[in-house]
Amino acid sequence: MALKDCSIWVCANKAPQLGFATFQPSSSRPSVNLKHGLEKFCKWECCCLRVLSPRALTPIEDEKHVVAGVDESSLNDDVVEVQLSELEGPHKDVNLLTKPLMANEFSSSDGGAKLRVAYKGLPGAYTEDAVLKAYPKCETVPCEDFETSFKAVESWLVDKAVLPIENSVGGSIHRNYDLLLGHKLHIVGEVQLLINHCLLGLAGVRKEDLKAVMSHPQALVQCKKMLTDLGIAKISVDDTAAAAKAVLLKGRKDIGAIAGSRAANMYGLDVLAEGIQDDDVNITRFLILARDPRIPGNDRPYKTSIVFSLDEGPGVLFKALGAFALRNINLSKIESRPLKQSPLRIVEDLIDERAKYFEYLFYIDFEASMADPQAQYALENLQEYTKFIRVLGCYPVDKTDTSD
Ligand SMILES: O=C(O)C(=O)C[C@]1(C(=O)O)C=C[C@@H](O)C=C1
Numbered sequence: 151m152a153l154k155d156c157s158i159w160v161c162a163n164k165a166p167q168l169g170f171a172t173f174q175p176s177s178s179r180p181s182v183n184l185k186h187g188l189e190k191f192c193k194w195e196c197c198c199l200r201v202l203s204p205r206a207l208t209p210i211e212d213e214k215h216v217v218a219g220v221d222e223s224s225l226n227d228d229v230v231e232v233q234l235s236e237l238e239g240p241h242k243d244v245n246l247l248t249k250p251l252m253a254n255e256f257s258s259s260d261g262g263a264k265l266r267v268a269y270k271g272l273p274g275a276y277t278e279d280a281v282l283k284a285y286p287k288c289e290t291v292p293c294e295d296f297e298t299s300f301k302a303v304e305s306w307l308v309d310k311a312v313l314p315i316e317n318s319v320g321g322s323i324h325r326n327y328d329l330l331l332g333h334k335l336h337i338v339g340e341v342q343l344l345i346n347h348c349l350l351g352l353a354g355v356r357k358e359d360l361k362a363v364m365s366h367p368q369a370l371v372q373c374k375k376m377l378t379d380l381g382i383a384k385i386s387v388d389d390t391a392a393a394a395k396a397v398l399l400k401g402r403k404d405i406g407a408i409a410g411s412r413a414a415n416m417y418g419l420d421v422l423a424e425g426i427q428d429d430d431v432n433i434t435r436f437l438i439l440a441r442d443p444r445i446p447g448n449d450r451p452y453k454t455s456i457v458f459s460l461d462e463g464p465g466v467l468f469k470a471l472g473a474f475a476l477r478n479i480n481l482s483k484i485e486s487r488p489l490k491q492s493p494l495r496i497v498e499d500l501i502d503e504r505a506k507y508f509e510y511l512f513y514i515d516f517e518a519s520m521a522d523p524q525a526q527y528a529l530e531n532l533q534e535y536t537k538f539i540r541v542l543g544c545y546p547v548d549k550t551d552t553s554d
Pocket residue numbers: 271274275276277278314317323345366368369388389390391434
């Protein structure tokens with residue numbers, strides 16, 4: 151059993167309902183000055199409790215060569231989904247690459263001091279690029295799906311997880327918004343990555359030889375123009391590196407993959423075309439998740455991500471957003487998602503007798519730090535119109551150059 155700290159975002163006006171996370175004091179992690187942090191937070195506080203919890207224990211073993219279908223396939227009407235087990239055969243070299251963490255492997259950790267960061271996909275996926283951009287010296291831990299990467303952090307198997315949240319061409323990755331709410335992790339950072347897609351094939355293949363191309367649904371959407379010009383079938387798989395690996399293992403000269411140049415190197419494929427995305431400025435934004443929240447500062451530009459559901463009534467969303475507008479706080483993102491547990495709201499209506507509305511959750515990113523009193527006042531004001539509100543995290547804005 152290891153001693154853990156629990157961090158809870160608290161609003162002084164209402165019961166603490168704003169998120170929950172845990173962290174383990176470690177020599178490699180700078181200790182958090184809670185007293186100092188609490189002073190800064192005023193009403194929206196992040197306080198820590200001490201609890202006992204089991205420590206993660208087992209190494210990552212075993213690979214199941216089955217990649218489940220992806221739910222974003224609805225993005226592409228004409229995309230075929232495949233199980234990679236249908237395409238794979240044995241291959242000595244690629245089996246030496248790191249094996250993905252499976253959902254049933256949550257019992258241990260090597261106790262090593264090196265930062266371990268989970269991501270969904272195989273080695274060579276763009277999300278791994280994002281992990282390495284944020285933590286160049288970390289150990290990357292591939293996971294079979296997003297849920298597994300969340301659980302890996304929650305069960306202390308890894309320190310952090312990185313997941314894609316939106317792309318400048320393909321838009322939001324809705325499932326990951328839902329996962330943020332379903333788990334207790336905190337957003338502690340963001341990474342913006344320029345995605346430069348390549349068309350990959352077996353050595354010696356020309357792009358005219360291809361009859362089908364495999365990739366992640368977002369990548370297929372981002373390269374729609376080129377794929378339409380080539381007039382070839384699209385096959386949706388779990389991630390771009392999985393597509394590259396499948397092309398290699400299947401040994402098919404008529405199937406290509408859309409992936410990054412790092413995946414081409416890793417899986418020994420030729421780059422048949424580069425920069426094949428519809429838009430040159432093709433940027434994916436990733437979130438970094440951790441068990442404990444980051445203590446917000448004023449030392450550089452910060453962003454705060456929140457989620458809330460609204461009270462009933464006309465103009466409530468307008469009033470809710472006014473809480474930020476009145477304080478000159480810029481909103482950089484707004485996303486609405488259905489409130490799955492109670493999707494419909496039935497309201498008495500004098501004219502129609504009964505009216506039904508869909509219930510929504512609103513995810514908002516605003517450009518201010520929780521250390522800024524204006525942000526705290528804005529959240530206090532927002533609370534007048536909300537049924538539920540949770541601070542998902544306050545973190546520095548990624549201002550690094552995405553031009554290469
Ligand atoms: O397939 C990969 O390589 C991923 O890391 C996933 C992903 C995504 O989910 O959007 C990441 C970046 C690109 O936008 C395309 C695919």
